[in-house]
Amino acid sequence: MSYTCALSLKKIKDYLAGAAVVGFDFETSPVEEYRSEERAALDAHKASITGVSLSVSEDSGIYIPLRHQTGRNIQKPEAVMDYLRQAVFENATVVKVAHNLAFESMFLYALRVIVQPPCYDTIAAAQLTLKSGTAFRGLSDSGLKTLVPQLFHVELPDFETVTGGRFFDELNPQDQETVRYACADSDYALRLYHLFNGWFDQYLPRHRRIVEQIESPTAVYCGLMRYNGLLMDRAAMEAKQAEAEQRLSEIRAEIAFLIGDVEIGANASTSVFKSYLYKDLGLPVVKTTAKYQEAADDETMILLADWCRENRPELTRLFELVQEYRRWGKIKGTYLDGYLRHINHATGRIHPDLMPLGTETGRFAARNPNMQNCPRKDNDPIGIRSMIVAPKGCVLLSLDFSQIELRVGAFYCRDEKMLQTYRSGGDIHAQTTSVIYHIPFEQAADKSAEHYKERRTIAKNCNFGVFFGLFPKGLQRTLKFKAGLDTPLAECEKIIANLKAGYPQLSLWQDVVKRQAKVRRYSETWLGRRRYLPGIVSDDWGKKSFAERCAMNTPIQGTAADILKLALGRLIVELPDYPWLRPLLQIHDELVFELPADKVEESAALIRSCMEAQPFPEFDVPIVAEAAFGPSFGELAEMEVVR
Numbered sequence: 001m002s003y004t005c006a007l008s009l010k011k012i013k014d015y016l017a018g019a020a021v022v023g024f025d026f027e028t029s030p031v032e033e034y035r036s037e038e039r040a041a042l043d044a045h046k047a048s049i050t051g052v053s054l055s056v057s058e059d060s061g062i063y064i065p066l067r068h069q070t071g072r073n074i075q076k077p078e079a080v081m082d083y084l085r086q087a088v089f090e091n092a093t094v095v096k097v098a099h100n101l102a103f104e105s106m107f108l109y110a111l112r113v114i115v116q117p118p119c120y121d122t123i124a125a126a127q128l129t130l131k132s133g134t135a136f137r138g139l140s141d142s143g144l145k146t147l148v149p150q151l152f153h154v155e156l157p158d159f160e161t162v163t164g165g166r167f168f169d170e171l172n173p174q175d176q177e178t179v180r181y182a183c184a185d186s187d188y189a190l191r192l193y194h195l196f197n198g199w200f201d202q203y204l205p206r207h208r209r210i211v212e213q214i215e216s217p218t219a220v221y222c223g224l225m226r227y228n229g230l231l232m233d234r235a236a237m238e239a240k241q242a243e244a245e246q247r248l249s250e251i252r253a254e255i256a257f258l259i260g261d262v263e264i265g266a267n268a269s270t271s272v273f274k275s276y277l278y279k280d281l282g283l284p285v286v287k288t289t290a291k292y293q294e295a296a297d298d299e300t301m302i303l304l305a306d307w308c309r310e311n312r313p314e315l316t317r318l319f320e321l322v323q324e325y326r327r328w329g330k331i332k333g334t335y336l337d338g339y340l341r342h343i344n345h346a347t348g349r350i351h352p353d354l355m356p357l358g359t360e361t362g363r364f365a366a367r368n369p370n371m372q373n374c375p376r377k378d379n380d381p382i383g384i385r386s387m388i389v390a391p392k393g394c395v396l397l398s399l400d401f402s403q404i405e406l407r408v409g410a411f412y413c414r415d416e417k418m419l420q421t422y423r424s425g426g427d428i429h430a431q432t433t434s435v436i437y438h439i440p441f442e443q444a445a446d447k448s449a450e451h452y453k454e455r456r457t458i459a460k461n462c463n464f465g466v467f468f469g470l471f472p473k474g475l476q477r478t479l480k481f482k483a484g485l486d487t488p489l490a491e492c493e494k495i496i497a498n499l500k501a502g503y504p505q506l507s508l509w510q511d512v513v514k515r516q517a518k519v520r521r522y523s524e525t526w527l528g529r530r531r532y533l534p535g536i537v538s539d540d541w542g543k544k545s546f547a548e549r550c551a552m553n554t555p556i557q558g559t560a561a562d563i564l565k566l567a568l569g570r571l572i573v574e575l576p577d578y579p580w581l582r583p584l585l586q587i588h589d590e591l592v593f594e595l596p597a598d599k600v601e602e603s604a605a606l607i608r609s610c611m612e613a614q615p616f617p618e619f620d621v622p623i624v625a626e627a628a629f630g631p632s633f634g635e636l637a638e639m640e641v642v643r
Helices: 009-016 077-089 101-109 122-127 144-152 159-163 176-203 205-228 234-259 271-280 298-311 313-341 404-413 416-423 428-437 441-445 452-466 472-482 489-502 504-520 541-577 597-612
Strands: 002-005 021-030 047-055 060-065 095-098 119-121 353-355 365-367 394-401 522-524 530-532 582-587 590-596 625-630
Touching: 002 176, 009 047, 009 060, 009 077, 021 101, 021 176, 047 077, 047 101, 047 176, 060 176, 095 101, 095 176, 101 119, 101 205, 119 122, 119 205, 122 176, 122 205, 144 176, 159 176, 176 205, 205 353, 205 541, 205 582, 234 313, 298 313, 298 472, 394 541, 394 597, 404 416, 404 452, 404 504, 404 541, 416 428, 416 504, 428 441, 428 452, 428 489, 441 452, 452 472, 452 489, 472 489, 489 504, 504 522, 504 541, 522 541, 530 541, 541 582, 541 590, 541 597, 590 597, 597 625
Parallel strands: 002 060, 021 095, 095 119
Antiparallel strands: 021 047, 047 060, 353 365, 394 590, 394 625, 522 530, 582 590
């Protein structure tokens, strides 16, 4: 292998001359203040780039030492990085290839460099290739040290073996093992680029486009969000944490007064408590688990409370307390203890891991912490969102796709009534209320009309569920446990029948999708993101039914995810001209930014233009992004837009 150490700018320029595709990788080490902290080398607020490796062809690479504490470093590392910024990272004629592009993008963003397309994330490509007949690789299957032995039959040395417990900047950059370790990462990233593209071209050509045009720019955007993080009001969180502890203690005492010394645990779901309910109290089993044991989840508690109101009223208070206990337990454990645990003491911010391929439909997932489960703005009882704040002189700006999945659904099923509603800027929930209750649209939209709120709630749940094969029992359960409405099953059956009759193309589209999926054994988005569904031909009704729902869910939810990610790619291109606009978070169909208070109008216009752009030529339904801004995520004022 031709791996060498580059100690002059001329050698770097000569190596890169004429290269159209460049693999690159960073070695990082903590700055002095954080050298005793575990994993600090992976945090761009606590570490710096020790060296850069580049590869332009198989079996070749150069390593550029920037900040080693021993051996020789290149002269003027800042000038070298500035050259690489122009020649590689921001060069629109060079394909930039990295394995885990979000990581490199985060460290470059710390230097105020935003990687520009074309770029290629081989860890995203790995997750869009098959590891078996119908199973795509997961994130855990996609590490470089896992892929290289599998695909190239070469064992790469691990970091611990090479460093011997030292940081990378303590290694001698002229040592051949140091150079070999660093260059192998960029060399094999480049090899994976060619290997995966060859595989895509032969087996799944549309996945190559998804990697190149959607997932790789998204990886860059994730690096920016990871670096910026979310500023938290720690004092408010700690005050609310104390309040939650006090409330939990009070509820535990009240429960103990009712049931004695029965141990309920942290979530009122211990086997002792279940035994007390079903054996000591003799309550009916209203729901069972997948293993046919007595259930004790939130839905069960609601059902038991309903039963007790009729049959054992003296026990009703117990189940109200259990539900309250669990609600406060989740608030404290997930949103207060959990979020506080992840505040970075170097920044005062939470920097979650965002995984753009964390779900089978292409929607984001998150961890450390899971910000995707941050309460929605209409269901935030203690103001968690208000604890995500802007620094002094700045505001938070949120842009949220309006009903993007319903718009995608209307695009797919081609129902004229749905399409016309969106094209005219109408109210789809009022339209559905009109359809399922056979009342004039004007009455359905009239907020002062009798039953307006209840009917609209039902219409909303129908709209968000019917594209995914909502059954009457499912609608009944959704209305019961999410909206608090007791709707007879017969009425739910009638509602769904009326909905399908009112939107006739919907049922036709669903039938076609299920038939196609049964023949193909997969479903896909408009741009070709595929999801295999072997269960769709199962003799097990449950597996088959689930696969059919996935067949309908994937085109809509997955295409909506693709539309959002395409918007991120447009933003990546624009952001270098807006250095004060800082991406913070993606959550559901919403993007959140931090910016100076006097830049709101300009920023909202830019982001809206990126989000509302036609995602692909065939898409003929208007896309609407609603903007709001304020001092915290929980105090956002909507911005009026003249269209």
